[in-house]
Amino acid sequence: MIEFGQAAEGKDRRDAQMILNHKAAIELLVEEAEDIGFNTFTFFNQHVLLLENLLADPSESGRLRQRIVEVSGPVFYPPGIPQQIDAYFRTSTLI
Numbered sequence: 001m002i003e004f005g006q007a008a009e010g011k012d013r014r015d016a017q018m019i020l021n022h023k024a025a026i027e028l029l030v031e032e033a034e035d036i037g038f039n040t041f042t043f044f045n046q047h048v049l050l051l052e053n054l055l056a057d058p059s060e061s062g063r064l065r066q067r068i069v070e071v072s073g074p075v076f077y078p079p080g081i082p083q084q085i086d087a088y089f090r091t092s093t094l095i
Contacts, residue, residue, distance in 0.1 A: 017053050025049040064089055 025046050029036065036042045048062040055061055068080035079085050 014054065021050045021052050021054070024052070 028045065028049060044062045051061045060066075064082070064085050065078075066082050069078055071077065079088060
């Protein structure tokens with residue numbers, strides 16, 4: 001699947017998409033290692049690659065989350081307030 005970019009017969013399309021998205025994200029990091037940095041541009045581009053064809057609303061790709069996400073049964077609950085998400089992101093990336 002990774003070599004030819006096609007899902008294996010009988011396998012879940014979503015799982016195949018996730019694997020191919022990770023492949024694309026890793027390739028970007030490897031191929032552009034000299035030119036990319038630990039910055040907003042790189043993070044958002046990685047987000048676009050990782051979520052291609054996986055989001056119900058494709059406009060949510062490549063930007064910080066603007067809505068609450070509910071996750072059932074986790075130990076960690078992601079922040080839900082957009083301003084809080086932005087503040088955490090800017091603090092952690094030193095923008």
